[in-house]
Amino acid sequence: MTHILDELQWRGLIAQTTDEAALRTALGEGTVALYCGFDPTAPSLHIGNLVQILTVRRLQLAGHRPFALVGGATGLIGDPKMAGERTLNAPDVVAGWVERIRRQIEPLLDFDGPAAAQMTNNLDWTAPMSAIDFLRDVGKHYRLGTMLAKDTVARRLSSDQGISFTEFSYQILQGMDYLELHRRHGITLQTGGSDQWGNLLSGVELIRKVEGRAVHALTTPLITKADGTKFGKTESGTVWLDPDMTSPYAFYQFWLNADDADVVRYLKVFTFRSREEIDGLEAAVAERPAAREAQRVLAHDVTSLVHGVAAADGVVAASQALFGRGDLRALDPVTTAAAVAELPSTSGRPGDLLVDLLAASGVVASKAAARRAIAEGGASVNNVKVPDDAAVLSADDLLHGRWALLRRGKRTLAVVDAGGAAP
């Protein structure tokens, strides 16, 4: 059987580790308790966080015991990032995000069985600590030189933005988390993104100083795109796991549109497909790129994982219907209804100005933008180009007497719902 580290290596999931030989031995010999933290800096996790969750899941499948930490405390502080000082979020807001994020992580790990996962929140041990205890018991173990040398801290210090003491202290809080979880649960491995390396080491060093124990850290590389743009973003922003922030349809489309040069790497990182299956898909990309078999598998797998198989099947059907070459009028009412359900909708009736409907449906941002799109020849109703900005919705446009499909460009879609009661 393949060693889990070799498996992770093959999937391109290892950027850095502390003493790799020791980690390999530990993971090979028995059950290792490990943790990975997620800070509530938004109402939802995004697909970048998914890399971490799935890596943890892979370790769990290999028999190890995962703890998912939601940063109720660290989320109140914010780790330093190059973009500049963070705006502090209100405690009740962060508490709400903690709950949402907890619910997003839970379905992705197994909370039963011998390697049952467990959720934790660092607010539990951080909030009760006094400033005196923090400075005496923890702060004394931290050398300023080491803290200042941390990459993000050093770069922020020399930037125009500088860095606040609050964010500077973040690394100590994360170090405390590792120490606390090590004491409570015998955790000896922390995983995270490569940008977290310094914060992971903070805990490793603290445990060595306080407990005299050598524990491990493992980071995953930043997921990149072949064209150099940032992974996980679309024109409408971050790809979130929350279906209200990124619809399952948009989520599926994101993965379906993966570049040929990226799709195999994504399959390794984001799916549980075997080596053989992925090799087969890689060959398919090389031989028949236009068929996009690998993209279809990737999109369906990841959407199933995050939103469930039923939702994934639904968006696949919708995608096929909406991007199919066939006449929309030829679709049966059931398929049409299913496809339409995946799209943003607005109510309307025959006689309404298309400019108004385009804006109301969110296909364009404003009426001016709607006129622009029409002038550019980029707006259509039921795949028929809108001729000019005086055009109105006609009764004849309603599919099955009820729906009309609005489109801007190739991919931005919405539906006008006349409620089946067109006058």
Add this chain to the structure above:
RNA sequence: GGCGGGUUACCCGAGUGGCCAAAGGGGGCUGACUGUAAAUCAGCUGGCAACGCCUACGGGGGUUCGAAUCCCUCACCCGCCA
């Protein structure tokens, strides 16, 4: 606590009294070409009841026929010194 610098549109960044809805770049959108791709080329990129009006150069106030530009004030950010 003192002194200095800064805050312009989605981002960066020009602009020091009218020709400014505001250069340039990036990003984004649309079209052609395609595979719902990449690359490339072209056009567009504040809003609206639209030959006009409204909103917008950190907030507020003032000078002026006229302010992103000048003055006052407040807020916030950064740096240096203590």
